[in-house]
Amino acid sequence: MTDTFSRLSGALGLGRQLLRNDIKGQTLFADTNFSGDLQCDGYSAYVSFQKSSSGRISLGSCMAHIRRKFHDALKAKERHAAYIMQHIAQLYQIEERLRKQRAGPALRDAIRASQSKPIVKRLKKIIQTLKPRHFPQSDMGKAINYALGQWSGLDAYLKDGRVELDNNLIENAIRPTKLGQKNWLFLGSERGGELAAVAFTLIENCKRYKLNLRDYLPSTMKALIEQGPAAAPNLTPQALATHPAKTANRVAA
Numbered sequence: 001m002t003d004t005f006s007r008l009s010g011a012l013g014l015g016r017q018l019l020r021n022d023i024k025g026q027t028l029f030a031d032t033n034f035s036g037d038l039q040c041d042g043y044s045a046y047v048s049f050q051k052s053s054s055g056r057i058s059l060g061s062c063m064a065h066i067r068r069k070f071h072d073a074l075k076a077k078e079r080h081a082a083y084i085m086q087h088i089a090q091l092y093q094i095e096e097r098l099r100k101q102r103a104g105p106a107l108r109d110a111i112r113a114s115q116s117k118p119i120v121k122r123l124k125k126i127i128q129t130l131k132p133r134h135f136p137q138s139d140m141g142k143a144i145n146y147a148l149g150q151w152s153g154l155d156a157y158l159k160d161g162r163v164e165l166d167n168n169l170i171e172n173a174i175r176p177t178k179l180g181q182k183n184w185l186f187l188g189s190e191r192g193g194e195l196a197a198v199a200f201t202l203i204e205n206c207k208r209y210k211l212n213l214r215d216y217l218p219s220t221m222k223a224l225i226e227q228g229p230a231a232a233p234n235l236t237p238q239a240l241a242t243h244p245a246k247t248a249n250r251v252a253a
Helices: 044-051 063-075 081-100 105-133 139-159 168-173 175-179 190-208 213-227 229-234 237-242 244-252
Strands: 002-006 012-016 036-040 057-061
Touching: 036 044, 036 139, 044 057, 057 063, 057 139, 063 081, 063 139, 081 105, 081 139, 105 139, 168 175, 168 190, 190 213, 190 237, 213 229
Parallel strands: 002 036, 036 057
Antiparallel strands: 002 012
């Protein structure tokens, strides 16, 4: 099973993790050294993963999944759904302006604190007020309950400018993997799946940072052979894109 890890660094991480059930029925991920924010939907396995991480993992919510529930309520012509959607749209408009400005984490922090945080705070109060007015099994009731259950995870995006409002970037990145899922069933072994996930991660990060994969892979492999595994953090697509001259020198050394 391929899952997505949205790291604070902004890099895409695709990890093939096997879900398992222990004797208490708790769903856990296979062992991983990942630490940071895991931006995800409300799937219960992520909560179990966070609880078993000894404090290494914090869950970040995805506004796109929250929005999707209210969009379903809007299509069902539920009362108040359009009002909620308008507030969510304001948050996305702020993010769109930040993208156009090519804003870095510090500026995103400042703008979100002054503009987004008040909207999020107001939106939560509105949703809490509306909760008693809708049956739990209605589309609107389901959207409200889902949103409130995910609300604390929005702190990740409000407190750190490196975290996105949603995890659409990750979901778009793994779409090619999803399309070939029947082929990935026969990778041969768990280790084979892990190695394939590493390859997918490198490919998607090269695409994200607009690096030529044909140039990147041979030069990186050569550098790893000559310099050893300790050089790996300086050879990632993100490192090359962020510090091209410095990284290029290390690859060439």
